Each structure stands twice: as structure tokens, then as C-alpha cells.
């Protein structure tokens with residue numbers, strides 16, 4: 276079942292040369308419109324958005340109530356600078372958000388994206404340390420692999436050598452601990468024991484760095500693209516909290532991808548009973564309707580900053596009325612349609628279907644995630660967990676096979692971008708059982724095409 280190469284598409288080739296440049300010069304079809312879980316292109320093709328873009332469109336595309344709320348706001352004002360005016364959408368969104376966050380997480384700082392959110396978290400942590408007489412604390416320990424953003428500050432806390440390499444002279448590289456990929460370990464420990472072992476690596480790192488120099492630890496409670504939805508053993512989360520408390524280190528949860536309901540709880544971290552000190556949100560918060568992100572923290576962290584002259588940080592578009600009106604309407608639709616519950620229920624259906632595919636395609640070594648943030652890791656040998664040769668570009672080929680069949684799924688090389696192949700399935704939270712069936716059929720066909728093309732094992 277040969278799959279045509281996605282590029283070059285004749286329609287794209289016929290268009291005038293683009294003045295845009297991004298990752299590659301690959302031309303993609305021109306999008307026309309989107310609705311629900313679907314996109315339509317100008318040349319009349321339909322695509323299922325099986326990854327919500329890069330896990331953004333949590334409530335689905337073209338939601339009428341969100342668009343109407345934005346239009347109402349547009350008729351009043353789209354921009355009013357926060358140093359000149361307060362605006363109702365920002366006030367209301369901050370209030371609504373604080374009700375969805377763990378108790379006490381009720382101070383909100385708006386930004387316009389995920390990198391701005393994580394970078395704001397570390398700047399808040401640092402300024403808090405200085406304001407409370409701990410100026411020697413500056414190191415932010417992070418996990419490897421991980422992804423926390425592309426700006427220099429957020430890249431410095433991203434565990435990905437391939438992404439960082441060129442820019443390291445411009446950054447202060449931060450200490451790392453291994454991401455808790457406990458499923459890979461071949462030892463006699465139980466998963467819970469492994470969870471403790473991974474968490475204790477943080478304590479070892481704190482000791483090695485000098486406890487008084489460590490400011491914070493940042494982690495994605497449910498992994499994003501760097502680990503394909505990695506979930507740690509349950510024991511990990513509480514132990515990490517305990518270690519951070521023992522050394523007076525702030526725990527930052529990067530919920531840019533896992534937050535805003537995607538995992539079947541408002542925050543990914545809500546699946547465990549340990550609370551972070553600071554939370555970064557973005558992606559699903561604006562759900563693709565407006566660039567929006569937020570940092571949430573308790574008053575005890577914010578008060579010392581305010582008392583010492585305010586947070587020395589901010590971005591021009593932060594808290595603008597239009598983006599906040601969109602965010603407020605997104606949260607309200609999430610409640611009205613009970614989408615977080617649907618993410619949990621449909622997540623159970625989807626993960627069961629992916630596990631069934633794993634039986635058919637034994638080169639899928641692991642299927643994981645929570646709710647509708649799911650990932651699968653592919654290997655050449657499921658026993659030895661040998662990676663598929665990088666030259667085979669397995670992730671990209673699978674994505675191409677699915678794309679050619681009208682399904683968008685997501686994937687990046689794992690293990691810090693060096694090797695390791697995965698794909699992620701993270702459709703909008705409005706997805707139905709039937710639509711999951713439609714996606715799974717395409718994923719099955721695409722895996723079959725990949726197995727044939729790369730000579731990977733298929734069950735009898």
C-alpha cells in the first residue's frame with residue numbers, strides 16, 4: 276500500500292513562492308476553514324485534526340459561542356494597555372481560572388504563549404528568592420528530555436541537546452535530571468520503586484549543585500512532545516514535592532500542553548495530590564482562538580514581589596481584552612459541554628484502541644498518557660528496545676502516511692531529539708467515539724504502510 280510522498284504537492288507547487296520561512300521549505304496545502312475536529316483546504320481536502328494542531332485546539336475549531344464572545348469584545352475594544360487600564364475580560368478570566376486551579380493558586384499573570392509562560396515562571400521564582408533574602412538561589416533544575424519553550428530563557432530549561440546546541444553560548448545552561456522513563460528500565464524494581472528512584476535523582480542533583488544555589492525544579496506532570504506523553508509512576512510526584520520542600524526549592528509545573536482540561540482534569544498535575552508552587556499554562560487556554568498564556572502562583576510568592584516594587588517583567592500584549600475574552604469563552608464552553616469529563620471518557624476509549632494497535636504492531640513498545648494527551652513509542656526491537664535507525668525517519672514517515680490519508684497526528688524524535696520514534700494522538704476534547712473509530716482506522720492503515728516500508732514486525 277504505497278503512500279505518496281507528502282511533498283511536493285502539485286497544488287502547493289503551483290502557488291507563488293512564499294516569503295515565509297519556518298523549519299523547512301516544505302509547502303503545505305492552503306487551509307480554507309476549520310470546524311469541530313476537521314480542517315478543509317482550499318483544494319477541497321478534509322483533514323482530521325488528530326493532534327489539535329500542536330495540542331492547542333482543546334475545545335475544537337470555530338466554536339460559535341467563542342467566536343460570538345470575541346466579536347462582542349471586538350466591538351468594544353481589542354486592546355487597552357494594562358498599565359493604563361484594567362479590563363473586564365482579564366479580571367473575569369483570572370477569577371474563573373483561579374476557581375479551576377488548586378486552592379490558593381489565585382494570583383494570575385497573563386502572557387501570550389507557552390515560552391512566555393515558562394520564562395515568566397522562572398523570573399517570578401528568581402525575583403521571589405531575591406525579595407525574600409535568598410539571592411544565591413538561581414539554578415533551575417529541569418528534566419532531560421523535556422520541552423519548555425524556544426526563547427533563550429525557556430530554552431535554557433529545555434532538555435534537548437539538538438535544539439539547544441547552536442544557542443548554548445547565549446544561555447546559562449541549567450542542570451538536568453533524567454525524565455522518569457521507568458517503562459524502559461530493565462531491573463527487578465516495581466514501578467513505584469522506580470518512581471522513587473527517579474525522584475531521588477533530583478535530591479542527588481540538588482546535593483551536587485549545592486542546595487543553597489538551587490531555585491526551582493520544573494517538570495511537565497504529563498509529558499509533552501519531548502517525551503510523547505510520558506507519565507511517571509505515581510510515587511514520583513509526592514516524592515518530588517517532598518524533596519522540593521526539604522530544600523526550600525520551588526516546584527514549577529509546566530502545564531502548557533497538559534493543562535486546560537486535556538488530560539481529563541483541569542491540570543495534568545491534578546491526577547496526583549501534590550501541589551506545585553507555580554503553574555505555567557497556554558495552548559488550550561486560548562484553544563487557538565487567541566494567543567494566550569498564564570502563570571498562576573499563590574499570594575505568598577507574589578506578595579514579596581509586590582512589596583519590593585512589583586514583578587519586573589511583562590509583555591505588551593499580556594492580558595489584552597480580546598485574548599482574555601476568548602479565553603473566558605473557552606473556559607465557559609469547556610464547562611457547558613462538560614469537555615473535561617469527555618476528555619477522560621474518550622481518552623479511555625482512545626488509549627484502549629491504541630493498545631489494541633500495539634498488539635497488531637509489536638514495534639510499538641509503549642502506549643501512554645492521560646485523557647486525550649496520548650503517545651506511543653516505536654522501536655526496531657521491542658525486547659531490546661533498540662531504536663529504529665534514524666535514517667529511516669520512522670516518525671516523519673508515519674506522520675506522512677497519516678497526512679496523506681487525511682489525518683494529522685503529532686510526533687517528534689524523543690530522547691532529546693537524537694533518536695527514538697514516537698507519535699502522539701491528542702484530538703480536540705469534543706471528539707466522539709465514532710470519530711475516534713475513524714482516526715484509529717487511519718492510524719492502523721498508516722502503521723501498516725510504515726511497517727511494510729521499513730520492514731517492521733507485524734503480528735501474524
Ligand SMILES: Cc1ncc(COP(=O)(O)O)c(C=O)c1O
Pocket residue numbers: 329388389390391393422423424425495499500529530531532533557558
Ligand atoms: C510543555 C511546553 N512548554 C512550553 C511550550 C512553549 O510554548 P510556545 O510554543 O507557545 O512558546 C510548549 C510548546 O510546545 C510545551 O509543550
